[in-house]
Amino acid sequence: xxxxxxxPFASYIRRRLRYxxxxxxxxxxxxxxxxxxxxxxxxxxxxxxxxxxRSYPDFRRRIPIGDYEAFKPYADRxxxxxxxxxxxxxxxxxxxxxxxxxxxxxxxxTRDSLPNHFxxxxxxLFNYVxxxxxxxxxxxxxxxxxxxxxxxxxxxxxxxRLSGIVNHEVPAWLRTNQLPSYATNCIEDWETKLEAIVEExxxxxxxxxxxxxxWVQMYxxxxxxxxxxxxxxxxxxNLDMFVYGGVNFEPYRESLERLVxxxxxxxxxxxxxxxxxxxxxxxxEPGLLLNTGSGIFFEFVPAEQxxxxxxxxxxxxEVKMGVNYALLLSSTAGLWAYDIGDTVEFVSLDPxxxxxxxxxxxxxxxxxxxxxxxxxxxxLRSVAGRYGAEVTEFTVAPQVNPVEGLPYHEWLVEFxxxxxxxxxxxxxLDRAMVEENLYYRDLIQGKILxxxxxxxxxxxxxxxxxxxxGKLGGQNKVPRLANDRKIADxxxxx
Numbered sequence: 001x002x003x004x005x006x007x008p009f010a011s012y013i014r015r016r017l018r019y020x021x022x023x024x025x026x027x028x029x030x031x032x033x034x035x036x037x038x039x040x041x042x043x044x045x046x047x048x049x050x051x052x053x054r055s056y057p058d059f060r061r062r063i064p065i066g067d068y069e070a071f072k073p074y075a076d077r078x079x080x081x082x083x084x085x086x087x088x089x090x091x092x093x094x095x096x097x098x099x100x101x102x103x104x105x106x107x108x109x110t111r112d113s114l115p116n117h118f119x120x121x122x123x124x125l126f127n128y129v130x131x132x133x134x135x136x137x138x139x140x141x142x143x144x145x146x147x148x149x150x151x152x153x154x155x156x157x158x159x160x161r162l163s164g165i166v167n168h169e170v171p172a173w174l175r176t177n178q179l180p181s182y183a184t185n186c187i188e189d190w191e192t193k194l195e196a197i198v199e200e201x202x203x204x205x206x207x208x209x210x211x212x213x214x215w216v217q218m219y220x221x222x223x224x225x226x227x228x229x230x231x232x233x234x235x236x237x238n239l240d241m242f243v244y245g246g247v248n249f250e251p252y253r254e255s256l257e258r259l260v261x262x263x264x265x266x267x268x269x270x271x272x273x274x275x276x277x278x279x280x281x282x283x284x285e286p287g288l289l290l291n292t293g294s295g296i297f298f299e300f301v302p303a304e305q306x307x308x309x310x311x312x313x314x315x316x317x318e319v320k321m322g323v324n325y326a327l328l329l330s331s332t333a334g335l336w337a338y339d340i341g342d343t344v345e346f347v348s349l350d351p352x353x354x355x356x357x358x359x360x361x362x363x364x365x366x367x368x369x370x371x372x373x374x375x376x377x378x379x380l381r382s383v384a385g386r387y388g389a390e391v392t393e394f395t396v397a398p399q400v401n402p403v404e405g406l407p408y409h410e411w412l413v414e415f416x417x418x419x420x421x422x423x424x425x426x427x428x429l430d431r432a433m434v435e436e437n438l439y440y441r442d443l444i445q446g447k448i449l450x451x452x453x454x455x456x457x458x459x460x461x462x463x464x465x466x467x468x469x470g471k472l473g474g475q476n477k478v479p480r481l482a483n484d485r486k487i488a489d490x491x492x493x494x
Contacts, residue, residue, distance in 0.1 A: 001175070003135035008179065013123050015131035017281065017289070019417055021351035024292040025317045028080040032059060034213035038112075044074055044086040044336060046377035065099040065301070065328060067339045068105045074334075075106050081155035083232050087112070087334030094159040095273040096152075106154070107273040109165065112332035116294040117162075117276050118169050121269065125243070128267050132283060137207040137241040143179045145211030145219060150186045153203060162273045179204060185272070187285025191473040192214075198222045206236040208479070210243035212477060214253035214393060218463070220259040245269035246354070248373075248478050250381050254390050255416050270356060274340050275331050278354055287346075287353030300325035303343050304370075306360055313337075321346045324372065326360055343372065364481050366398035367448055369439040371409070373480045378414075387425050387451050390417035394460040396481050397488035399453070406450040409433075414457045426454040457491060465491050 009340040021025060040050040050064045064070070077085045079094065091108035109117070129135045158168075167185060171179055174419035180197045199361065202223060209216060220232050229235045230340040242256075242264045249268065250339035255361065257263050270278040270288050290298065290318050298316055303312035303324040319325065324343050330336045343353040358373030365371070376396050384391055394413040402408065409464035411429065419425035434441040466472045468490075479487060 002177075003138040007129065007135060008137060008276075010126035010129040011450075013126040017123060017127055018351075019288065020293040021060065022484070023282075024290070024352050027293045028297060029056070029318045030270065030413060031293075031295065032056065032330070035295075035297055035332065039087055039334065042084045042086055042088060042334070043077070043082075043246075048336070051439075056315055063152060063330070063337045065311065065313070065337045065339055067341065071335065071338060071437070073150075075108075078108055078334075079154050079157070080159065085334065086336065087332065091157060091333070093151075093165050094157050095153055095162040095165060096159055097273045105273075106159070107162075107163075107335075108211050108333050110333050111431075113275070113295060114289070115330065118166070118171075120276035120279060120291055120294055121271070122171075123269055124267055124269055124281075125241075127279075127281050127285070128241075128265075131281075134240065134263070134265060136238065136297040140177065140205040140207030140238055141179050141201070142177050142208040143201055143206060143210065144175070145197070145209075145215050145345055146185065148186050148188055149182065162271070179206075184429060191465075194218060194222055194470055198226055201426070202227060202235070205238055206350060207238050208241040208243065209239065212246050212251055213244055214247070214462075216242075216244070216476075217256055217259065217392075218328065222470065224371065232259055233261040239264060242266040243269060245271055245424060250393070251377060251391055254384075255392060257420045264277070265351065271356075272340055272342075274335055274442065275329055275333065277329075277340075278325070281342060281351075281353075284335075285348065285353070287355050290352040292352060294457065299328040299330075299337060300344075301339075302326075303372075305337070305358065305393060316410075319346055319349070321349060324357055325386075345374075358408050358481070359479070362482055364396060364398050366400050366483060367407070369437060369443055371396070371433070371437050371440060375433065375436040376480055378409075379429060379436050380411075383425060383428045383432050384419075387419040387421070387429065389425060392416045393478055394480070395478055395487055395491070398487050407446065408450045410454045410455055410488060411452055412455050412457055412488055414459065414461050416459075422454060422456065426452065427452065432462055455492075461491055 018071050036053050039045045053059050053062050073084045081090060083090050087110050091110045093109040095107040095109055097105050097107060146166060147161035147163040147166035151158040151160040157343045164274055180200045184196040184200055187196055223232060223235060227235050230432060235241060245268060268280040268288060276291055278290050281289035300314045300319050301311045303326050322345055324345050326339060327342050327344050328337050328339055341360045343357045343360055345357050347355055380391060392414040396409055396411050399410050400407050402460050434444055
């Protein structure tokens with residue numbers, strides 16, 4: 001019934017997205033003007049002379065680029081319940097998220113910014129229905145593997161993780177389809193929670209599963225262990241949709257498809273506490289459609305300039321394909337020229353589609369090579385495919401001061417199916433990295449670095465590490481790259 005009733009609305013959503021995508025540059029300029037006009041009388045607006053902003057060059061001059069450390073003085077005032085700090089009024093929620101340098105971050109979610117988060121998720125799924133005609137997932141049960149929806153109060157503002165806040169904003173028409181129960185979602189310990197989720201869903205007509213791939217993999221494994229079935233598809237014959245985001249799916253694809261027993265249609269999303277940035281709008285074209293019409297004004301800084309004193313800031317109209325950009329956003333949440341820490345590149349300018357290439361702070365450049373996430377993921381995926389290997393999880397770190405020999409990059413990989421010839425696999429992986437990164441090639445050829453060292457970790461090593469770090473489950477992810485050995489050494493001890 002739902003799939004039939006909602007098809008016309010899905011078609012409307014898709015038409016509207018296509019129309020607005022064609023006018024993305026003009027709409028972005030209108031959003032920029034509206035943001036400045038609305039926030040003119042806030043503390044941030046007065047501090048940065050919003051009343052004098054008439055153009056985009058004015059906007060760049062008046063509003064400096066900042067990360068959470070720069071925003072923190074305003075965030076602290078928002079947390080105290082002060083109104084009109086960086087956006088009119090007080091936020092409806094505070095999204096609590098961990099930061100690498102700032103400790104816990106508190107990101108405001110205002111009544112004006114909530115449609116960006118939840119309307120965009122709806123648009124991604126309804127666009128899929130209109131594009132493909134597949135809507136059977138609407139008529140069965142859906143599971144969203146998320147954090148706890150239990151909230152704290154920060155001076156009267158409900159506070160929790162974004163994935164938990166989502167549970168409070170699920171529309172009424174979807175609640176009857178949603179699993180697990182609220183009580184199960186509130187369980188904090190991930191392994192206990194996972195057992196309860198399996199108990200609630202094992203006999204249900206599951207049709208849509210959403211979550212971060214490594215935690216979905218754990219869910220599938222527990223389902224099969226409990227049911228005795230060979231594949232998830234035997235258990236859930238109507239499973240028809242997988243929604244994921246936050247990490248690149250490709251390193252997990254082979255493992256998940258083996259567990260499911262089939263390739264399930266999927267939609268990739270790019271949500272963050274700071275905003276819903278992009279989503280997959282096509283099953284045939286690469287990249288994610290930038291969410292240019294949803295209360296966010298985007299800017300882009302060439303990634304190599306992020307740390308410079310005067311980085312180049314570009315509007316959407318000025319970007320080029322194939323360039324690695326740091327992503328800035330100003331939004332109805334009261335964030336301004338905010339560096340979210342991600343890097344992206346455009347794969348299409350008509351419409352504007354991106355792919356995530358990594359994190360600004362997740363890279364290896366111990367010797368000037370500046371290896372990024374996209375490069376290691378592409379190299380590993382291509383070599384694993386050729387050698388019939390299956391990767392559960394991995395991370396890469398430099399070894400600057402080895403006991404003997406030249407320095408190297410150490411790849412710590414947990415295999416669910418290891419390559420038959422580890423030495424050949426390692427050599428091929430190094431050749432792939434030479435192709436992916438010219439600076440790495442020069443360091444290898446110049447005998448500054450020796451070829452990478454592959455360290456196979458035992459089964460469960462990454463899960464033990466995440467559990468010991470207090471980050472098992474939810475929306476937590478293992479960084480693919482680090483410029484130091486903190487994660488690598490902890491994994492070797494896990």
